[in-house]
Amino acid sequence: METSISQPALTKKPLNKVHLAGKIISGLCIVFLLLDALMKAIKDPRSMEGSVQLGWPAEFVQAIGIVLLVSTVLYLIPRTAVLGAILLTGYLGGAIAIMVRAGQPLYFALVFGILVWAGLYLRDEKLRSLIPFRKD
Template structure:
């Protein structure tokens, strides 16, 4: 009952918020597709970076496939929230690995925030679940 009430009280975002949300989401999608694609095709830089973080080189394409599946879910508007959850899980693993090898770990955190900001700006239901009140 309460869930339906949340969805019924939503107000559509402004045109500028919706456009900004799409721009952020598309930029995130482009980065994720390139990163996942480079892992799948075993690009030298991607393999070098992954092995530096402790991943065996033969597992890098599998990571790319997982990332591309998550990205595909994020790209489809109907499954975008599920894709964002999976991308957040993937990025959480990236943070854990980077902490373990003592590398800067701020990029996956900021990127994960951008993934959600893009959705928040364009999906009214997320705005209803996480309201930001003006002071």
């Protein structure tokens, strides 16, 4: 009598290249945004100085960091990633407005906003079906 031990079927699909690219792009965005948020939330002197130079009152920098932290954590969690991306879009839109007002280059916040959505688009099949890109 031969006994075979069967492995339980995995419920997760293997990562395809598109999904993996989305995870990498999102991961890079998350690392940077978490670092920025934490530096603002703990009132790191370099972050405080840079924010004040852009025109933010020093007493609001920590609150801005907490908003960014919450938005980034929501983006990190798959079930709330779209809400997080929407909140990050608002945050980065504000960053663009501040940069324009301060006469600074705005491309960094703009590119980051694009990368946040690109990463989510590539890793979320439902979002890709909602906003399809066609060759027609």
